[in-house]
Amino acid sequence: MSIEKLELFEVFIRSKRGLDHKHVGSLHAEDNEQALEYARDVYTRRSEGVSIWVVKSADICASQEDDSDSFFDPSDDKPYRHATYYPLPKEISNM
Amino acid sequence: MSQTNTAQDLITYTARLGDDSVIFGHRLSEWVSHGPFLEEDIALGNVALDFLGHARMYYNYAADLTNKESDSSVLKTEDDFAFLRDEREFQNHLIHELPRGNFAETVVRQLLVDNYNKYHFEALKASKDETLAAVAAKAVKEVKYHCRRSREWTLRLGDGTTESKQKIQTALDGMWGYTYELFEQDDVEQRLIEAGIAVNSSQFKDKWLADVKAIVEQATLTLPTTEWAVRGGRKGYHTENLGHLLTEMQFVYRSFPDAKW
Numbered sequence: 001m002s003i004e005k006l007e008l009f010e011v012f013i014r015s016k017r018g019l020d021h022k023h024v025g026s027l028h029a030e031d032n033e034q035a036l037e038y039a040r041d042v043y044t045r046r047s048e049g050v051s052i053w054v055v056k057s058a059d060i061c062a063s064q065e066d067d068s069d070s071f072f073d074p075s076d077d078k079p080y081r082h083a084t085y086y087p088l089p090k091e092i093s094n095m
Numbered sequence: 096m097s098q099t100n101t102a103q104d105l106i107t108y109t110a111r112l113g114d115d116s117v118i119f120g121h122r123l124s125e126w127v128s129h130g131p132f133l134e135e136d137i138a139l140g141n142v143a144l145d146f147l148g149h150a151r152m153y154y155n156y157a158a159d160l161t162n163k164e165s166d167s168s169v170l171k172t173e174d175d176f177a178f179l180r181d182e183r184e185f186q187n188h189l190i191h192e193l194p195r196g197n198f199a200e201t202v203v204r205q206l207l208v209d210n211y212n213k214y215h216f217e218a219l220k221a222s223k224d225e226t227l228a229a230v231a232a233k234a235v236k237e238v239k240y241h242c243r244r245s246r247e248w249t250l251r252l253g254d255g256t257t258e259s260k261q262k263i264q265t266a267l268d269g270m271w272g273y274t275y276e277l278f279e280q281d282d283v284e285q286r287l288i289e290a291g292i293a294v295n296s297s298q299f300k301d302k303w304l305a306d307v308k309a310i311v312e313q314a315t316l317t318l319p320t321t322e323w324a325v326r327g328g329r330k331g332y333h334t335e336n337l338g339h340l341l342t343e344m345q346f347v348y349r350s351f352p353d354a355k356w
Binding site for chain 2: 006027028029030033034037038040041042045
């Protein structure tokens with residue numbers, strides 16, 4: 001089996017109950033089941049997690065560098081979307 | 096007198112279980128940096144470490160028992176068992192010492208041994224010896240994962256390409272004769288079985304066979320029908336492979352006996 005024929009998977013691990021799954025890295029595997037086992041072997045050797053998600057990297061729809069202008073720049077001049085934009089009434093002292 | 100015999104039997108039995116684990120773990124560790132690809136390399140290393148972990152628990156216990164029985168002021172340690180005994184003193188089942196071979200051979204051996212261990216540890220959990228039962232309770236969880244891996248790989252190779260199927264079938268045919276002694280007990284083990292301490296593996300041979308058969312058939316492979324069998328591990332009679340393994344495993348310790356990490 002050559003590595004070129006394996007698919008790339010992204011690995012997400014929940015470190016503790018109540019926390020979100022976080023992206024920890026990627027790996028090569030032939031299918032979902034094998035990816036899950038390798039994620040266990042490669043990323044949870046030092047008891048890092050209580051739950052694992054694996055997703056084929058090809059199935060992730062990602063924003064592109066070219067999209068940055070239209071996606072993210074417009075929010076730069078909309079400070080009113082931040083809570084800090086609004087002055088607090090004097091009556092509220094501890095925020 | 097019979098008390099002493101039981102103590103000696105227990106040392107022998109515990110050391111044998113340690114021998115199975117250390118030899119098997121060492122063989123698997125030979126894959127490290129030679130695995131088919133990075134992820135599998137790490138996975139094989141993990142499994143090897145599980146077995147070396149079992150070996151340490153058994154050898155430490157065997158050393159404690161030996162020290163209790165002995166009048167010598169020189170105390171035995173786990174290292175004496177692993178590194179300072181010679182070929183004939185090891186009493187592992189022969190299947191563990193066979194060369195790692197190609198990847199199909201490693202997969203087949205894992206399949207046969209993992210499924211054996213599944214029942215072995217389940218039974219050892221119920222041992223009247225508390226230490227052995229505790230080792231087994233810890234190992235049971237690891238073995239469940241080992242079984243999952245070896246099953247997956249058997250299906251993948253057996254139901255894979257013409258070449259992978261041929262290689263794994265050859266591996267299975269070549270290894271089958273080493274499975275018989277896994278289910279046989281000598282007098283030492285027989286006495287400990289009667290004392291409620293050792294595992295009577297002959298009792299789960301049928302279950303083991305059914306499990307292996309189901310996986311082998313699902314992998315579109317054929318269960319061997321040959322009846323040749325190789326025996327002798329528990330008597331210290333080994334294949335030519337063990338000596339070579341020991342020279343590699345023991346030479347650093349023997350060259351630098353007081354070396355510390």
